[in-house]
Amino acid sequence: MDNLITDTMTSDVISDRAKVLLKTLIQKHISDGQPVGSKTLMQASGLAVSAATIRNVMSDLEERGFLASPHTSAGRIPTAQGYRFFVDCLLQVQPLEQEAVQFLRHGLNPDKSTGELVQSASSLLSNITAQAGLITVPRKEPGQLRQVEFLPLSGDRVLVILVVNEREVQNRIIHTQRPFTEEELNAAASMVNQRFAGRPLQQVQEHLLREMQEARSQIDSYMQATLDLASKALDQDEGSEDCVVAGESRLLGGATADEMFKLRELFDAFERKKDLLHLLERCSQAQGVQVYIGDEAGYEVFGDYSVITAPYTDGARTLGVLGVIGPTRMAYERVIPIVDITARMLSSALTR
Structure with a gap:
């Protein structure tokens, strides 16, 4: 699946009121991690509508595939399709705080070697986003x-x-x-x-x-x-890593027993790196920031996670891809600009 909404998921597929409620529900779920009920939505949305009206809208959104109802709760949670609509049509990207910009600028000092910059970028992304940071290593030019x-x-x-x-x-x-x-x-x-x-x-x-x-x-x-x-x-190490992953342990924070099982499968994928590298290779052929939500990544192991990537260059050619991977319940409005700015800063450092 391409990283674009389909023709049937354009922004006019649901009413303005439904958009407000969907956006509010997703933001609440991202911040709290709990199913969201109609009473909570009524208070948080600021809409002058009844709880019954909100329930009707939520029921309609569930039928359309944007929301799901967990068995243990009357509230609802976003689906991957709901997150996709949110990212493509409802998201308002936040400007990155100056402290984070300075942190990136210091960590991506152009005086560092290419290897040091690549390692730094992955760790910086993990530290700032509290997700797992990842980056593909530039292929070495034949040494003379x-x-x-x-x-x-x-x-x-x-x-x-x-x-x-x-x-x-x-x-x-x-x-x-x-x-x-x-x-x-x-x-x-x-x-x-x-x-x-x-x-x-x-x-x-x-x-x-x-x-x-x-x-x-x-x-x-x-x-x-x-x-x-x-x-x-003159012996050259041909066994260098193709991909650097940093901060995997950050994904463990607050994970439930069921989520821990899925995380073990994800960590196994990090070890094998085959699927991850295939996904990142696809990302390197695209322009700008790419957001893969759940099954959009094309691999079952990433089904409950989102991957946000951006290519980095040396000014003349694309050298690789960097990004983060974390639960679908992540702060997209903050993570997306962090990935974008990190790729731009790394490209600038490598160009110099």
């Missing part, structure tokens, strides 16, 4: 070696400073077959830079490994150790 430096540490440890592509600097510590002197490390770095600078990292490593295998019986132990050092230094 610019320069490598080796600095000796204690024992058999060496600090590797790797300059990749135009200006990406990677630091890592590796363990070598034997201790190296500073002069030996300088010579090893010079050898790698002279022979391989400007070539793809994967190609360089494949060349080094092949050379180690072919010349194992013909080179001395120092050169063998040097090639091993260079190979380890």
Whole structure:
């Protein structure tokens, strides 16, 4: 299902009075988490109508699929269809408070690396919205070696400073077959830079490994150790996460026993990440903020939850998607602008 209301759910499908009552009921349910009765609606809506009239309107809204009646209560709660109508036709987005804006600006400092910004964005979203924050990690561009430096540490440890592509600097510590002197490390770095600078990292490593295998019986132990050092230094981690989820525990607050069972299934989906990544891949192909309510996500495990996402860019291309996932009973008027502003701020930080 596309993230749009259908032709039969346009804003004129129900009367203005019904819209006021539906909006009031949903807002009350979001804030209290309880079924809403006609007396409560009469007091909260400000409409000069009787309780009987309100009951008739609510009954009509239930028949149309906007509301449902829990077995344990005479009140009603919104359905996913009711929330969809609310988000598309009745929602008034609230301006984000300045404190939250400053919190985001501080956390998304453009001086941070891409990896740090991605991790920060997911955590910031969770902290500000009190939902689970999520973000897809940008696919790495093929790395091209610019320069490598080796600095000796204690024992058999060496600090590797790797300059990749135009200006990406990677630091890592590796363990070598034997201790190296500073002069030996300088010579090893010079050898790698002279022979391989400007070539793809994967190609360089494949060349080094092949050379180690072919010349194992013909080179001395120092050169063998040097090639091993260079190979380890250029080893790129291909097992990095495709998606970062932060703040899952926030979804546990106030959950009932039935909701806990559903949360366990959701957490399993977070672990597998397959369904989540498929959904986020769809989101990355859309423009602006997307809101998926319940089954609209296309996966049964998300049936009682809403996913709100927005793409982020580096100024030239879409790098990924960020957003939040939480119960359908969430404060959409606040969460939607938070997701939107976070995506814009992250894009700005990555562009700089």
